[in-house]
Amino acid sequence: KYEKWWLTFGISSLVLFLFIVGFSAFHYGSHPPTGKVYIDPERVDEIVPFNNPGVQKVEGKEWDYEVVLVASAFYYNPPEIEVPLGSTVKFIATTKDVVHGFQIVGTNINMILEPGYVSEYVTTVDKSGEFLILCNEYCGIGHSTMTSMLKVV
Numbered sequence: 494k495y496e497k498w499w500l501t502f503g504i505s506s507l508v509l510f511l512f513i514v515g516f517s518a519f520h521y522g523s524h525p526p527t528g529k530v531y532i533d534p535e536r537v538d539e540i541v542p543f544n545n546p547g548v549q550k551v552e553g554k555e556w557d558y559e560v561v562l563v564a565s566a567f568y569y570n571p572p573e574i575e576v577p578l579g580s581t582v583k584f585i586a587t588t589k590d591v592v593h594g595f596q597i598v599g600t601n602i603n604m605i606l607e608p609g610y611v612s613e614y615v616t617t618v619d620k621s622g623e624f625l626i627l628c629n630e631y632c633g634i635g636h637s638t639m640t641s642m643l644k645v646v
């Protein structure tokens with residue numbers, strides 16, 4: 494009789510544990526690539542929206558700005574991003590060559606950029622200032638100099 498109870502308890506704990514793990518990953522923003530979209534890394538420059546990297550104001554979406562970003566050894570395009578304080582921003586990023594990181598220092602934004610995949614992150618910028626963006630995946634000789642800047646004004 495008790496076996497059934499323990500089994501139920503065991504399964505419930507497992508489900509709860511998985512839920513917590515899933516929630517933490519979601520909440521703390523350690524995001525793998527979305528993985529649904531495959532794009533040819535060698536043709537990134539021709540593929541929308543990566544043919545036009547930069548900041549764009551958008552209408553009728555849950556976010557106000559889209560930041561399209563292309564990483565390659567050893568820099569980000571655009572090299573600098575500027576968005577207004579209080580706006581909701583969607584980062585849409587990919588890489589043209591090897592795996593790169595995309596970490597915004599002082600925030601919980603930390604994405605991995607993998608060739609062939611699109612990584613996305615939506616956030617509301619509620620702190621003004623300049624935030625260093627850096628690559629936290631070892632990508633070669635220029636890895637330590639691979640940075641960009643987010644300006645919230």
Ligand code: CUA
Binds near residue numbers: 566633
């Ligand atoms: Cu790019 Cu390290």
